[in-house]
Amino acid sequence: MTARAYPSELAPRSSFLSWRALAWIAPIALVAAQLFGLLNSPPDRDMGHLQKIMYVHVPAAWNAFIAFFVVLVASVRYLWTKEERHDLLAASAAEAGAVLTALTLMLGSIWGRPTWGVWWTWDARLTSTAVLLMIFVSYLALRAFTEDPERRARWSAAVGIFGALNVPIVYMSVRWWRTLHQVQSSPSTVEPAYAWGLRLNAIAVLLLLIYFIAKRYEIAHLERLLEERRDQEALAQEPAHA
């Protein structure tokens, strides 16, 4: 009657077998979606072809949110069941989410430079995304600084849940803050000409996200299995001397 359930099979769960196909499906989908976006939609009135950067920037942002949502759900499930696999999933999703968030910020900055002449603008969405990145980074830092696996899992779960709870609040407060002080316009994402391009790219990035999270989870799972095997062997070894 253990406090946590450790994975006992060597093979990954069967529901994950299908994700391996994404290793080649996802990149192809991404290339296809990018080509669609690049070729299909007209250049923006004001920004010209620079607008096309949105086809990576926006899907990256959307998928970062999805990753964060996975962190939330997995963290709650961990605290509820104390089963370690939920903690591993949360950590994997956090890493993938952090990468996507950083990418979103970089692309936003790159887009901003020719448009507004500055590398950074305190645009509501960009600023909120920067805060989101810092929340992910602090989550990963906490994990790095905590060695005991159970403590690390519990603490990460708490930080993950709190961070996720705060995301909508951060976005709302930063947006209010920006509307108080006159602000430059954000890149347009609502024009119908761009909609399909965005959707297709969002799905392609989602496939990529699923692949990365699943792969990362598999690695973490195998690492824990190995650790667990070693620990169990160490447990069985030492004989008691009379």
Added chain:
Amino acid sequence: MTSASISERASDFGTRSSSAVSLSGITRRFGHKWALRGIELDVGAGELVVIQGPNGGGKSTLLRVIATAIAPTGGSGRILGLDLKREASGIRQRTAMLGSSNGHYEDLSARENLRFAARMLGVRQPEERIAVVLTHVGLSQDADERVRSFSSGMQRRLALGRTMLQEPQLLLLDEPFNALDADGAVLVNDLIAGVRQRGGTAVVVLHDLARLTWTPSVSYTMLRGRLT
């Protein structure tokens, strides 16, 4: 988020479980090191159990698991008839542990430390109890001095005093004689006697049996996480 319910308190007056401690397959690791490797232990009510063994053998860890200060990695157990994992709060109500560290707030006085303990334990007529305890452990004169200024012997006696506030059914002592002189040792032995007189049980981790006045019911040795 529930504390011990009224019905659990009522059971104090009802049946006493004949087994004070019943552990099965208890394991506990810290990081990758195993401190407890499959402990099987049965302690009957009213017994005095002594656990000896070299440093690092896991004796303190075992005591902490019984006290529910830490949860086991694996295995199960019942303490005073209550489940180790699910009824920890009830176990804490009836168990008192004197650990290897004294657990004082060093900027508070002895009296204030005991007052805090009394309030947390829900002791009735706390001020009188505290005065009695302070006299008993020989700290009445220094009662209002900060614990930071106490010698290690005085701090240990204060910790003993805190244990005395409780009147537990199960007493857990980890190296109780440490830092204590002959008078202090008498306090420890009296404490154990007091608990057993009320039908309670004592589990004591010791290096050196010599200072214990009572004959243990059972003696164990703990080596590298296993009991013999």
Added chain:
Amino acid sequence: MTSAWRRVAAIAAKDLTAERRAKANVVAVASLGALILLVFGFAVGPDAATLRATAAGILWLAVLFSGVLVFHRSYQIELEGGALETLLLYPADRWEIFAGKLLANICVVLLVEAVVMPLAVIFYNIAVPHTWPALLSVVILGTLGFVTLGTFYAAMASRARSREVLLPLLLFPMLVPVLLAASEGSAALLGGDAMGDAGAWLRLLIAFDIIFILASLLVFEHIIEA
């Protein structure tokens, strides 16, 4: 239920007594807050208009940076003499420990603010407006949000490696809404609040406080025992 609140009060009283005894600490924290105000003043420059415009933001930064020291100390006293384990062995629910420490920390931070805020008024030439009751609400609600998350995160950071960097790293991104609401709300009220913005920021603070106080009370048991 009353015994739970009695224990909460006992924990708060114990923390406050320990804080009072280590007199140096509150004075040091308040001094740091004052120092930050001064240093920011140097960084921003002596132009009166600029100072007045940035005052609210700088004030809250001073509170934030000095406040984290309060949270560390709250757990330091538990870790010093091995008191935490003893504390966890009392028949008390874990949320009571959080609630007690939260109350104590609120008192200490409010005390620090009572020193730092008047100093800000002096250094930054702030005119105290007739809307000062609303201003007080912003301060109290902002402090509540700050101290709630600070007390919660410090329970972890104080026991981890690199605790000096970990607590700000965890805490500050989470405090962005509080920082914005408190500085913007304060600034609006200091400027007479012609647009009625302060109300919206107050509501945000209330929502933030409720959400995170509840979340902390619920989740605390998972982080304190590990």
